[in-house]
Amino acid sequence: MPVMMNLALFDLDHTLIPADSDYEWGCFAVRHGLVDATHFKLENERFYADYQAGRLDIHAYLRYALAPLARYSRAQLAAWHAQFMQEIITPLLRPAAFALIQRHQAAGDVCCIVTATNSFVTAPIARAFGINHLIAPEPATLNGDPTAAYTGEINGLPSYREGKIIRAEAWLQSLDKNWTSFKQSYFYSDSHNDIPLLEKVSTPIATNPDDKLRAHAQSKGWRILDLFKTS
Template sequence: MANLALFDLDHTLIPTDSDHEWGRFMVKLGIVDATSFAEQNDRFYADYKAGKLDIHAYLVAMLTPLAKYSRAQLKTWHDQFMHEVIRPAILPAALELVREHKEAGDVCCVVTATNEFITAPIAEAFAVDKLIGCEVETVDGHPASGFTGRPTGTPSYREGKIVRVEAWLASLGKTWSDFEHSYFYSDSHNDIPLLEKVTDPIATNPDDTLRAHAQQKGWRILDLFQAS
C-alpha cells in the first residue's frame, strides 16, 4: 500500500517565504508602488505569522498586479525570480527529503497557502507533480489566458488545506484510509488542522507555537535546515 506525503512549502521545503519574497520582487521590478505595497506586504506577512491573516484580502492584493501583464511577461519575470531568489535558497536536505518519499513510491503533493502562479515552478523544481495552492482566476476560465487579478475556489489555508486535499484525493478515487501512512511536513501553527488529520505529522523547522504544540502532542520535530 502506497503512503501519502504532503509538504508545506514556505519555511518547510524552502527556508524563505516565496509569497513575501515575490512581493518584494515586484517592488524591485517597479510594477507595484515601492512604499505602499512593501508596507502592505510586510503587514500581511506579520498577520500570517500571528495566525490572523485575512487570506482573501491578501490574495487580492497579491494577484491584482498580475492582471496588468501578459502571461508571457509574467513568465519572464518568474523565471528571473526563480533564478535570483528561489533556486539559490533550495537546500540539498529538502531535495533529499522529497526524493526519499518519491523513491519509496509515496504519493507526493505540495500543499501551500501561497498561490499557484508563484508556487508551480517551485514544486516543479522539487519534482513534485501535484501542487495544491490558492487558485488564480484566469480570463474566461482558460488556463492559458491572462489573470483577472482575483482568487478562485477554496483557499488552501488552515482548514482549507484539508478541504482541498480531500477533494484531490476524491478525484483519485481515494480517501485518507487508503493510505497506511499519511505524512504532512509543515513549519507553521496555521497548519495544525492538517497536521492533526494525518497519521504522521512532522513539525518541520517549526515556529515557536507549533514547536510547543508538537512537543505536547509527541509529534516528530524535524529541523531540516539546522546547521551541521
Template sequence: MANLALFDLDHTLIPTDSDHEWGRFMVKLGIVDAENFARENDRFYADYKAGKLDIHAYLVAMLTPLAKYSREQLKAWHDQYMHEVIKPAIIPAAMELVRKHRDAGDLCCVVTATNEFITAPIAEAFGVEKLIACEVETVDGHPASAYTGFPKGTPSYREGKIVRTEEWLASLGKTWSDFERSYFYSDSHNDIPLLEKVTDPIATNPDDTLRAHAQKHGWRILELFQPT
C-alpha cells in the same frame, strides 16, 4: 500500498516565504508602488505569522498586479525570480526529503497557502507533480488566459488545506483510510488542522507555537535548515 506525503512549502521545504519574497521582487521590478505595497506586504506577512491573516484580502493584493501584464511577461519575471531568489535558497536536505518519499513510491503533493502562479515552478523544481495552492482566476477560465487579479475556489489555508486535499484525494477515488501512513511536513501553527489529520505529523523548522504543540503531543520535529 503507497503512502501519502504532503509538504508545506514556505519555511518548510525552502527557508523563506515565497509569497512575501515575490512581493519584494515586484517592488524591485518597479511594477507596484514601492512604499505602499512593501508596507502592505509586510503587514500581511505579520498577520500570517500571528494566525490572523485575511486570506482573501491578501490574495487580491498579491494577484491584482498580475492582471496588468501578459503571461509571457509574467513568465519572464518569474524565471528571473526563480533564478535570483528561489533556486539559491533550495538546500540539498530538502531535496533529499522529497526524493526519499518519491523513491518509496509515495503519493506526493505540495500543499501551500501561497498562490499557484508563484508556487507551480517551485513544486516542479522539487520534482513534485501535484500542487495544491490558492487558485488564480483567469479571464475566460482557460488555464493559458490572462489573469483577472482575483482568486478562485477554496483557499488552501488553514482548514482549507484539508478541504482541498480531500477534494484531490476524492478525484483519485481515495480517502485518508486508503493510506497506511500519511505524512505532512509543515513549519506553521496555521497548519495544525491538517497536521492533526495525518498519521505522521512532522513539525518541520517549526515556529514557536507549532514547536510547543508538537512537543506537547509527541510529534516528530525535523530541522532542515540548521547550520551544518
C-alpha cells in the same frame, strides 16, 4: 492483496525552503518596478505579520497579492517569474529538502505540496523539487481559460488553515482515493496555521517549526524535524 502506498504532503514556505516565497515575490515585484514600491512594501509586510500571528484574512490577502498579475501579460509574467526563480528561489533550494522528498519518492509515496501561496508563485518551485502534485490558491483567468490573462481574483477555495484539509480531500477524491487509501499519511509543516492538517494525517512532522507549532508538537509528542540546521 495490493501493497498500500503512503501519502507525503509538504508545506512549502519555511518548510522545504528557508523563506516565504510569496513575501519574496512581493519584494521582487517592488525591486523590479512591477508595483508601487511604498504601498506594496508596507502591505506585504503587514499581511506577512498577520500570517505569522495567525490572524491573516486570506481572501483580503489574495486579492492584494493577485491584483498586480492582472496588469501584465502571461508572457511578461512568465519572464519575470523565471528571473525570480534564478535570482531568489534557486539559491534557497537546499540538499536536505531534496533528500527528504526523494526518500518519499523512492519509497513509492504519493507526494504533494499543499501551500497557502498562490500557484503562479509556487508551481515552478514545485517543479524544481520534482513534485508533480500541487495544492495552492488558484488565480482566476478570463473566461476560465487557463492560458488567458489573470483577472486578479481567486478561483475556488484557498488552501489555508482548514481549507488545506478540504482542498486535499478534493484532490484525493480526484485520484479515487481518500485518507484510508494510504498506509500512512505524512504532513511536513513549519507553521501553527497548519495544525488542522497536521492533526488530520497519521504522521504529523513539525518541520523547522515556529514557536507556537514547536510547543504544540512537543505537547502532542509529534516528531520535530529541523531540516536546514545541517544543510
